[in-house]
Structure formats: structure tokens, C-alpha cells
Amino acid sequence: MYGRKGYQLVKDFASGEKGQLKPFNSKLFDETIEECDQNHHLIQSLIRKMQQEGLDVQNNRNADHYGALIHHLSLIRNKRCLMAYVYNRAEIVRDLAWRVGLELLDLPSDIQGKLTTLEKDYFKNHSVALKSYMGKVGIELNVDMVPPKDPYIKVRILDDIDEGIVLSDKTTNFARHSMHFLKRTDAEPYIARGQMKELTD
Amino acid sequence: MAGQTDPHISLFSPQEIEFMAEDELVEIVPNMNMEQLNFISGDFGRFIPQIPTKVPLWLAVALKRRGKCTFRPPGWMSVDNLTQILEAERESQSTFQALPFSYVEIARLLIDHARDDIPDMFMVRSLVEDIRDVRLHKLETNLGSFQGTSAVKISNVSAMEVNIVRPFVRRALEAFYKHDKPEADVDRDTRSSRQQREANNEPRRPLRQR
Amino acid sequence: MASNSEEGESSADYETMMSTSDVELLKRAWRNEKAAPEILQYEGALVQRAKEQIELVEETIDDYVENGIDPLVVSLYQMDLDRTQFLLRSYLRVRLLKIEKFMFHNLKSEEAERQLSEQEKVFATRCADDLAKHFEESVLLKLPENYQSVLKQSLISEVDDMVPQPHLDTFVVCKSKNFVSLNLYEEGESPETVEMERGDLYFIRYKIVKGAIESGQIDLI
Numbered sequence: 001m002y003g004r005k006g007y008q009l010v011k012d013f014a015s016g017e018k019g020q021l022k023p024f025n026s027k028l029f030d031e032t033i034e035e036c037d038q039n040h041h042l043i044q045s046l047i048r049k050m051q052q053e054g055l056d057v058q059n060n061r062n063a064d065h066y067g068a069l070i071h072h073l074s075l076i077r078n079k080r081c082l083m084a085y086v087y088n089r090a091e092i093v094r095d096l097a098w099r100v101g102l103e104l105l106d107l108p109s110d111i112q113g114k115l116t117t118l119e120k121d122y123f124k125n126h127s128v129a130l131k132s133y134m135g136k137v138g139i140e141l142n143v144d145m146v147p148p149k150d151p152y153i154k155v156r157i158l159d160d161i162d163e164g165i166v167l168s169d170k171t172t173n174f175a176r177h178s179m180h181f182l183k184r185t186d187a188e189p190y191i192a193r194g195q196m197k198e199l200t201d
Numbered sequence: 202m203a204g205q206t207d208p209h210i211s212l213f214s215p216q217e218i219e220f221m222a223e224d225e226l227v228e229i230v231p232n233m234n235m236e237q238l239n240f241i242s243g244d245f246g247r248f249i250p251q252i253p254t255k256v257p258l259w260l261a262v263a264l265k266r267r268g269k270c271t272f273r274p275p276g277w278m279s280v281d282n283l284t285q286i287l288e289a290e291r292e293s294q295s296t297f298q299a300l301p302f303s304y305v306e307i308a309r310l311l312i313d314h315a316r317d318d319i320p321d322m323f324m325v326r327s328l329v330e331d332i333r334d335v336r337l338h339k340l341e342t343n344l345g346s347f348q349g350t351s352a353v354k355i356s357n358v359s360a361m362e363v364n365i366v367r368p369f370v371r372r373a374l375e376a377f378y379k380h381d382k383p384e385a386d387v388d389r390d391t392r393s394s395r396q397q398r399e400a401n402n403e404p405r406r407p408l409r410q411r
Numbered sequence: 412m413a414s415n416s417e418e419g420e421s422s423a424d425y426e427t428m429m430s431t432s433d434v435e436l437l438k439r440a441w442r443n444e445k446a447a448p449e450i451l452q453y454e455g456a457l458v459q460r461a462k463e464q465i466e467l468v469e470e471t472i473d474d475y476v477e478n479g480i481d482p483l484v485v486s487l488y489q490m491d492l493d494r495t496q497f498l499l500r501s502y503l504r505v506r507l508l509k510i511e512k513f514m515f516h517n518l519k520s521e522e523a524e525r526q527l528s529e530q531e532k533v534f535a536t537r538c539a540d541d542l543a544k545h546f547e548e549s550v551l552l553k554l555p556e557n558y559q560s561v562l563k564q565s566l567i568s569e570v571d572d573m574v575p576q577p578h579l580d581t582f583v584v585c586k587s588k589n590f591v592s593l594n595l596y597e598e599g600e601s602p603e604t605v606e607m608e609r610g611d612l613y614f615i616r617y618k619i620v621k622g623a624i625e626s627g628q629i630d631l632i
């Protein structure tokens with residue numbers, strides 16, 4: 001009973017993959033809170049007992065005092081576990097906002113399912129804070145997370161492409177086997193369709 | 202714990218290391234005419250056929266890929282020089298030879314994009330890999346013997362090597378440091394149940410009765 | 412388009428006497444910020460200049476495209492622009508991540524608050540409020556009365572003992588721009604110094620080099 005539930009709660013979190021969310025463990029969470037309540041009641045009854053015995057509660061140091069102290073320390077330990085649980089999950093929630101998207105609907109539904117309502121609210125509030133900052137500074141910060149590379153790539157044409165392809169910077173006809181230097185974004189749909197192939201240098 | 206293992210904040214990704222290396226100046230020989238480029242990062246050119254000029258590595262690679270120049274490999278990248286360096290690295294257990302801070306990235310980019318401009322490219326590549334391996338191994342073995350608890354000089358270590366070794370050395374030095382200091386500063390704990398430190402032990406409890 | 416550094420730092424620094432581009436300064440600021448365990452001074456003037464130059468180049472590129480300038484040249488300007496934008500975004504982003512990590516600490520410490528821009532302060536406050544609210548609703552209001560504080564373990568804690576703080580004793584890697592001599596130990600202890608030559612690399616405790624980083628004599632890597 002002394003901090004046991006809190007320990008289990010933290011262990012449950014730690015057993016997940018780093019950076020990944022498991023579903024919120026309401027059962028353990030509530031049991032930990034329950035344990036805190038029990039500690040608290042026992043502290044109070046011990047204090048009452050000391051008062052009834054006419055002892056100076058603040059300065060008295062008898063077995064009851066130390067008993068109450070143990071309950072106090074257990075309570076605090078559980079509190080830290082509870083806070084750690086919420087805090088570490090909140091960290092992941094913030095990380096999701098950065099990496100996946102600032103709208104709740106950007107998150108895959110299986111992730112949304114692992115969040116409590118309160119966590120969804122926290123996500124929304126934090127996103128708003130981020131958006132507000134970015135708006136004021138005038139720069140989007142959740143894009144461009146990896147260093148930029150050359151936007152142009154070398155491709156070889158695999159099929160005859162009859163119509164002139166309209167590219168963002170030129171218009172050309174592409175004969176089979178010819179090689180060209182194109183913007184990756186322009187080439188991607190053709191590569192996906194197998195009409196072009198990217199060449200590494 | 203805070204900030205030390207978080208990849209977002211403290212460590213550089215390999216792409217970021219390469220990104221920083223791409224600002225190193227290298228010599229190219231243009232084969233075309235082009236006006237001076239007035240970039241935010243500096244002025245480069247103008248470009249005149251056959252007249253060598255120095256530009257940042259990223260720009261050099263971009264021009265090379267577009268068929269607009271050839272590279273002049275830096276002096277340190279010759280087979281002779283690299284062979285010497287490799288021998289010297291193997292000879293000494295504790296010192297590192299002087300190499301450009303971003304030698305790994307510079308060599309890799311040149312080999313990837315300008316192999317025809319590098320004499321004995323395969324030899325060069327293999328030498329650079331060997332040098333890298335010897336140096337990394339040296340760093341790892343020396344980890345245990347870092348003396349001194351407050352400052353360790355690491356001469357001639359390169360960017361990539363710093364980045365790889367950083368977390369290990371940190372932990373080793375921090376362990377030394379904690380043992381060396383008589384009283385650790387009062388550690389402000391993170392919200393983790395693993396660290397249980399109470400700020401006060403004898404409570405004067407103004408707990409109210411219910 | 413390369414502009415000279417307008418840094419007014421007094422240290423007779425070889426590099427600032429040469430013209431250092433804003434991109435170079437931005438890169439340095441980003442690197443320092445990434446490597447330092449605490450948040451550093453906001454480089455407001457630098458950010459402003461970078462934004463202006465980015466906007467200018469964006470317009471220039473639009474003009475070039477309209478006027479049919481060689482796409483090769485345009486693509487090179489675009490790449491330089493992309494690189495600068497990445498640096499600026501990364502710099503601001505790393506700072507926000509640090510603010511998120513040390514939310515409560517940044518607002519409690521006057522020194523930390525001074526390092527933030529006005530907008531960052533607003534963000535930090537909102538962050539802390541959001542998190543505090545989240546804690547209250549998830550945990551604290553369910554706990555017994557004397558244990559409901561966000562910052563303190565309980566009413567009888569004498570200090571805010573639940574606030575994570577940056578670890579200033581973390582070891583960092585640094586390079587000195589000039590010869591500099593630093594005290595290895597705090598006052599009172601045997602004065603041992605470390606002397607760094609220009610270009611030396613050191614693994615060293617952050618606390619020791621903190622002042623030298625602020626004054627621009629040392630860079631973190």
C-alpha cells in the first residue's frame with residue numbers, strides 16, 4: 001500500500017515503447033488516487049489521536065508521528081508518480097503536435113483513441129498556443145524539420161510521353177531513354193506511374 | 202536527464218551535420234559563364250570558364266550535378282596524404298591527426314557526386330573509411346581514461362566523431378564529476394518517481410482536521 | 412545581399428572584425444542553442460534581419476521567374492533561400508522546445524525570462540497555464556487538499572520542489588575563437604584554470620563556459 005500503486009502506474013508507462021502512447025490506464029490511475037486518500041485518512045486519524053492524547057502535534061515525536069510521516073511520504077510519492085504519468089504522456093502529446101499536425105483530426109484515429117478527453121483538450125490548447133506564436137512571428141515552425149536538399153533530380157524517361165509535360169519551370173517533350181534534370185516535385189507523379197526513373201549520381 | 206537524451210534538442214542528426222559541412226568552401230572549375238551570385242549567405246563568383254573559384258560545398262555539388270563545373274579535390278584528400286594520416290593514426294593510441302573538421306562529410310559528398318574528379322577515387326574512399334574507423338575506435342577506447350573531471354581537451358576530433366561520442370563521454374565525465382565533488386548540488390528532480398528526494402524531512406504539518 | 416554583422420560586442424574578436432554573414436551568425440546561434448542545456452539570449456536583431464532578407468529574396472525569385480531568368484540561376488537562389496529558412500526555423504523551434512521542456516522554470520527564474528522574446532514569454536505563460544490546468548483536472552483536484560499544488564509536493568514544502576530545471580553541470584563540447592582563460596571551479600575552491608587556445612576543442616562543464624558563450628568568445632558544437 002505504501003506507494004505501490006504509483007509504482008505500478010509508472011512501470012506501466014515505462015513498459016511502453018519510448019515516445020509511443022499506450023491507452024490511458026484509468027484503472028491503475030484511479031487506484032493510485034484511492035491509495036492517496038487512504039494515506040490521507042490515516043494521517044488525519046493519527047493526528048486526531050495525538051491531539052486527543054494532549055500532545056503537541058507540531059513538535060511531538062512518537063510512534064504516531066512517524067506513522068503519519070510515513071503516510072505523508074507515501075502520499076507524496078504517489079503524487080509524484082501520478083504527475084509523472086500525466087506529464088510524460090503530455091510530453092508525447094506535444095511531440096505529436098510538432099511531428100504529425102496541429103489539428104486533432106490530423107492524428108491517426110488509433111492514437112486519438114489512446115488519449116483521454118482531458119488530453120485531447122490539452123492537445124488543442126497547446127496547438128493554439130503554438131499557432132498563436134507562429135502567427136505573431138510570421139513563420140511556420142512545424143515544417144522544414146530536416147535540412148533542405150537539392151530540389152532537382154536526374155531522371156531517365158522509361159516510356160514515350162507524348163504530350164508535352166508542363167513543368168514548373170519549363171515545357172518539354174520527353175523521348176524514351178532521354179535523361180533530364182527535373183524538380184523532384186514535378187517528377188514524382190511520373191515516377192510513381194513508372195514512366196520515369198530517378199537516377200542516383 | 203533533461204535535455205541530454207532528447208534528440209530534438211541536444212544532438213545533431215547526421216543530416217544536420219552534413220548540412221553544416223555543406224558550408225565549407227571548396228574549389229571548383231566552372232565550364233560556363235555566370236554572373237556573381239548574391240546569396241543571403243554570401244557573394245560567390247562570378248563564374249568564368251576554366252578559372253577556379255571557391256564556393257560552398259552545397260553550391261559546388263549543385264553546379265556539378267547540373268554539369269556546370271568540375272571539382273578540384275582539396276589537398277588533404279590525396280592518396281599520399283591520406284595514407285600518411287592513416288599510418289599516423291594507427292601509430293598513436295591517444296592523439297588524432299589534423300583533418301578538416303568536416304572531413305567525413307566533405308569526402309562523402311565529393312565521392313558521391315564527383316567521383317570522376319577524384320584521382321584514385323576507390324583508394325581515397327577506402328582510406329577515408331579506414332581512417333574514420335581507426336579514429337572512432339581510438340575515441341571509444343580512450344573514453345574510459347578521460348582524466349580530470351571538469352575539462353577534457355580533444356584535439357583534432359571531427360564533427361561527426363564529436364556527435365557520435367558526445368553522449369558516451371558526457372555520461373562518463375558526469376559520473377566522474379559527481380564522485381569528485383564532495384557535496385552534489387541539491388538536484389532539482391524531474392517529475393519521476395525514480396528520484397525520491399524530499400526537500401524537508403521533519404514536517405511541521407499544519408494539516409487541518411476534517 | 413550578404414550583410415555585415417551588426418554585433419556591437421566589445422571583445423576584439425578576429426571573426427567579428429571580418430564580415431560575418433547573417434547566415435553564419437544564425438548557424439552559430441542555432442548550434443549554441445541546440446547544445447546548451449538552458450535557453451540562451453534571444454537574438455532579436457538577427458532574427459529580424461534574417462526575416463527581411465528572406466522576404467527580399469522571395470520577391471527577387473518571383474521577379475526572376477516572371478522575367479524568364481535562367482531557371483538554373485533561380486534554382487540556386489532558391490536553394491540558398493531554403494537553407495536560410497531552415498536555419499531560422501530550426502533556431503526558433505529549438506527555443507520553443509526548450510521552453511516546453513522547462514516551462515515552469517523559465518517563468519520562475521528572472522534570468523531565464525530575460526532570455527526570452529516577448530512572443531516567447533507569451534507562449535511560455537500559455538504553455539504553463541495549459542499544463543497546470545491539465546494537471547489540476549487530471550490529478551491535483553482529486554488529491555487531498557494540502558497536496559494540490561502544481562509546483563510543490565505539499566503545503567509544507569519550503570521550495571517549489573517539483574519544477575524540472577536545466578542541468579547546468581552538463582558537459583558540452585566547445586571551441587574557442589581566441590585564447591581564453593577560465594576558472595574551473597566555483598569561488599572559494601582552489602583556483603584552477605583551463606586555458607583554451609584558438610580552435611581548441613574541449614569537453615567541459617557548461618557552467619564554466621556559460622559566460623564566454625554569452626559574450627561570443629566560445630562556440631558550442
